[in-house]
Each structure stands twice: as structure tokens, then as C-alpha cells.
Amino acid sequence: MARHIYVHNPFCARKCPYCDFYSVTDTSCTEEFYKAAIREAELLGSITGENTGTNPLTDIDNRDTVYFGGGTPSLPDSKLITELLRAIKKAFSIASDAEITIEVNPSSVTTEKLTEYREAGFNRISLGVQSLDDEVLKTLGRLHDAKGALDAIEKIKKAGFTNISADLITGVPGETLDGIKKDIKTFRELGIKHISTYSLMLEEGTAFYDRYNKTIEELISPDVEREMYHGTRAFLNELGYETYEISNSAMSGFKSIHNSSYWNSCEYFAIGAGAHGFLGDLRYGHRDDVRAYIEEMNTITADDYKAFLEGNKSDLKSLYIEETLTKEDKMREVAFLRLRTTEGILLDEFKKVFGVEFEDVFADAVNSNIEKGLLERKQRTLRLTRSGLDIANIVIEDFL
Ligand code: SF4
Structure with a gap:
């Protein structure tokens, strides 16, 4: 049975005004965090053995997957990331044909880091481009400009990665359908195999939520938003990207196996503060608290972690049960x-x-x-x- 592992890397250089993912800009405990994450991987590996992992609902490509998301996994020293990946591969006996993804940001990824990622076994890159229009990037509060994103793509390709995904955000004030099409065309020319397009949302607790008076209509009218959605999707399909999920399109052979595992109700393990997992009947997670995470992973016993995953222990410092599914x-x-x-x-x-x-x-x-x-x-x-x-x-x- 395939095994799917999500790792949440909870550090960012700066908080983007639209983002409600858990991340902190205080990076002083980065090393402690990655040590704690290695311990969690080792504990989980010892508790669950090699056979856990189900994919009940389809016969799709069901290889092992590991996904480093965030936050910004490309921000910390790459040694911390590669050591954690090596520990995960060992603890879970990850198959050699696994899909192993890391999300990277143009502002923090370097050639050296990419080379180390590749040597450690990462074989898929998800690049947070969001737009190739400097004005749109400014509105989104991103740290990179279009040139930085294009440079990052070149570096990723030079490091030997061929399975590359790029993210775009649609519905940003000032953005046009023509602009989005231009970005997609550039991605196509640069050999990007997978494109995720997300509509800008106003999430409670973000700076945008307050700035735009709590209504999405302040940003974009629903009609224009739909027009952009259709126009984007049609253009992606025209250029050879098959839309296989509302927000995701890929060239043949480049669908994200990891993300597909979520949509196929597969079990997946969660590592890291803010990470969420699904095992058996349990949807569970780690609280959005990196300090609590470090403390818990340094002290929890394998028996207690096992009892938690079996639903016999709840409300630990970091781990909590979100839902027991009927x-x-x-x-x-x-x-x-x-x-x-x-x-x-x-x-x-x-x-x-x-x-x-x-x-x-x-x-x-x-x-x-x-x-x-x-x-x-x-x-x-x-x-x-x-x-x-x-x-x-x-x-x-x-x-x-
Ligand atoms: S870099 Fe990504 S995770 Fe970090 S704040 Fe920005 S959108 Fe959120």
C-alpha cells in the first residue's frame, strides 16, 4: 500500500496579506523544529510499521508520496530539509519511485539548495510564482518580482528537475485574463508541466480581509471572476494542460500524485506544526504552535503517540483530533x-x-x-x- 506523508514547514520570511496558512516569521527555533520533526518521523515510522496506507477509491497511480509544504520550505538551510527527508525515507521505507515534492519560493530558492534537494531525493518542485506581472505581485505583497520567478525556473531546470509545477493566483485587483494567459504561455514555453490556479479568497484573519472590507466583491465581481476561470481553463486546455481538479491542470503524466491522494480519500501522515493528517477514522492535526510542537515531539513516547492515533488519547499539547469519521x-x-x-x-x-x-x-x-x-x-x-x-x-x- 502506498504511503503519503505531508510535512508542514511553518516558517516564512514575511506574511503575505492574503495568506491564512500557518506560518511564523520568527525563525529562531528553526533548527529545533527540524530536529523535532525528525523525531516525529522516527516515532511514526516505528508505530505504524510498513503496511499502513490505503487508497480505497480509485485505481489511479498510487505510488508513495512525500510533500514538503508550508510556509516556505525553501527558506531554511537546505541541510535541515534534506536531513528530514532522509529520516522520513528511512522511517517509512519510502519506495524508490516515490513522488517527492518541495514547495519553493523564488525569493529564497538558490542553485545550491536545489542541487541538495535533488541529491536527497526530491523529484518534483512546486514554485510559488502567483503572477508574472510585477504590479500584481506588489498587490499580493510578494517578495519576488517577475524576473525573480523566471530566474528561479531556470535554476530549477538547471538543477535537473523536469517535474515542475507553478502556482498562479487569479482575481487579483488589476489582473486581467490576457495577463494570466500570457503567464501560462510563458510557463508552457519554459517547460512547466503542472499549473495550479487559485482564485484569490478573503480569509478571515488576513490583512486582505480587513483591507477589502470583508467582501470578495470589493476585489472582483463574480461575473468577471467566472469569466477568468473559464478563460484560464480553456487556455490551459488549448496549450495541452488537462484540468483534472478545479484548481489543477497538468500535461499528460504530470498530475500531482500527492494531491490526488487527498481527493481519493487516501490516508496520509502529518509531520510538523500546523500539519493535518488522516488515518483510519481520524482526521487529526498539530496545533498552529511551533513551540508546542517542539516540546511535544521532544517528550512524547511512542506508546502515547500510538494511543493518540488509535483514538485512545486526545488533546495533547500539539496533537489534537479534529474529527472521528463515521x-x-x-x-x-x-x-x-x-x-x-x-x-x-x-x-x-x-x-x-x-x-x-x-x-x-x-x-x-x-x-x-x-x-x-x-x-x-x-x-x-x-x-x-x-x-x-x-x-x-x-x-x-x-x-x-
Ligand atoms: S510565502 Fe506562502 S505560506 Fe508564506 S505567507 Fe506567503 S503565501 Fe503564505
Whole structure:
């Protein structure tokens, strides 16, 4: 069974005004954090053995994956990152064909760091470009400019990486569809194989949330936002990127296996402050508190960690249970996660796992959305239509 591991690296050079991911700019405990993360990897490896890991819902590419996200994993000394990756590979007996990704920022990634990442086994880079328009980058409060992003792509390629993903943010004040298309065209010319496009959201607790008076309409009208979404998606497809999830498009053979594991209800382990995991019936996480994380990982015993993962111990300093899922919760999650993908719900796989037909469990939601033209059935799959994708969040509400 494949194993999926998410590592949250909770340090950033500066907080971007739109970002609600957990990260801190006080990097004074960086070394302690990575030592604690190594201990967590070793503990988890010893507790869970080699066989944990499930992928019940599809027969997609299901190799092992490790994903270093954040925060900004490219900010710390690369030795700290590569030591942690080596510890994870050893503790979990990660297969040699695993997909191993690291998110990097143009402002902190260097040729030396990239070379070390590659030597340690990283084989996929996710680059936080967000835009190739300096004005848009300024609005987003990013530390890099367009030239910095293009330089970073060159460095990544020179270091030998071929599996490269770039992020773009759409719906930023001042941004145009033509500008987004220009960025995508540049990515295509530079050999970027995977593009994630995220609509700018106003998340509570961020500087943007206050600045734009708490309403997304202050930023962009819903009609323009939809036009950008369609225009972006159509252009991506025109250039050979297949959209396989609402926000993700890739050239053939370059879908993110790690992200797909989330949408396929696979189990995944969480390492690091602010990281969230899913094992058996448990959705669990580490609190957004790097100090509490370090303290806990330096003191917790394997027995206590095991008891926590088995649901017999809760509310530790850093670790906490978010939710214990019932069978009904899991079925709702499948609907929620899989309807975001263009593959949709695989009805035979669903029946195999849950012993019931998806269309019996969600009869009302399925029938009403098919009638409205928002959902379509193709042989043994159910998926959102183009109009359904437009209002995916509203359609998915019917299944929750
Ligand atoms: S660099 Fe990334 S994680 Fe850090 S604050 Fe900016 S968007 Fe958030």
C-alpha cells in the first residue's frame, strides 16, 4: 500500500496579506523544529510499521508520496530539509519511485539548495510564482518580482528537475485574463508541466480581509471572476494542460500524485506544526504552535503517540483530533472531494468500499442536480458538468 506523508514547514520570511496558512516569521527555533520533526518521523515510522496506507477509491497511480509544504520550505538551510527527508525515507521505507515534492519560493530558492534537494531525493518542485506581472505581485505583497520567478525556473531546470509545477493566483485587483494567459504561455514555453490556479479568497484573519472590507466583491465581481476561470481553463486546455481538479491542470503524466491522494480519500501522515493528517477514522492535526510542537515531539513516547492515533488519547499539547469519521461522514467526504475532480465519483469503487450505491445514499442530491444540468452520469461515473463546476461549492453543499 502506498504511503503519503505531508510535512508542514511553518516558517516564512514575511506574511503575505492574503495568506491564512500557518506560518511564523520568527525563525529562531528553526533548527529545533527540524530536529523535532525528525523525531516525529522516527516515532511514526516505528508505530505504524510498513503496511499502513490505503487508497480505497480509485485505481489511479498510487505510488508513495512525500510533500514538503508550508510556509516556505525553501527558506531554511537546505541541510535541515534534506536531513528530514532522509529520516522520513528511512522511517517509512519510502519506495524508490516515490513522488517527492518541495514547495519553493523564488525569493529564497538558490542553485545550491536545489542541487541538495535533488541529491536527497526530491523529484518534483512546486514554485510559488502567483503572477508574472510585477504590479500584481506588489498587490499580493510578494517578495519576488517577475524576473525573480523566471530566474528561479531556470535554476530549477538547471538543477535537473523536469517535474515542475507553478502556482498562479487569479482575481487579483488589476489582473486581467490576457495577463494570466500570457503567464501560462510563458510557463508552457519554459517547460512547466503542472499549473495550479487559485482564485484569490478573503480569509478571515488576513490583512486582505480587513483591507477589502470583508467582501470578495470589493476585489472582483463574480461575473468577471467566472469569466477568468473559464478563460484560464480553456487556455490551459488549448496549450495541452488537462484540468483534472478545479484548481489543477497538468500535461499528460504530470498530475500531482500527492494531491490526488487527498481527493481519493487516501490516508496520509502529518509531520510538523500546523500539519493535518488522516488515518483510519481520524482526521487529526498539530496545533498552529511551533513551540508546542517542539516540546511535544521532544517528550512524547511512542506508546502515547500510538494511543493518540488509535483514538485512545486526545488533546495533547500539539496533537489534537479534529474529527472521528463515521461511515456516513466518509461517504460525504468522498462526494465532497471527488466532485472537485473532473474524473468525478467512481460508482463501482464507491460500492466496493461502502457496500451501497452512491445514487441510493445521495438520491435527492443526485437527481435534482442532474435535472438542473449540474451533474452528469457517464456509464459508472458521476461528475459535475461545466455549469456544475462553475458553482461547485453550491452543488457540493447538497451532498453534505
Ligand atoms: S510565502 Fe506562502 S505560506 Fe508564506 S505567507 Fe506567503 S503565501 Fe503564505
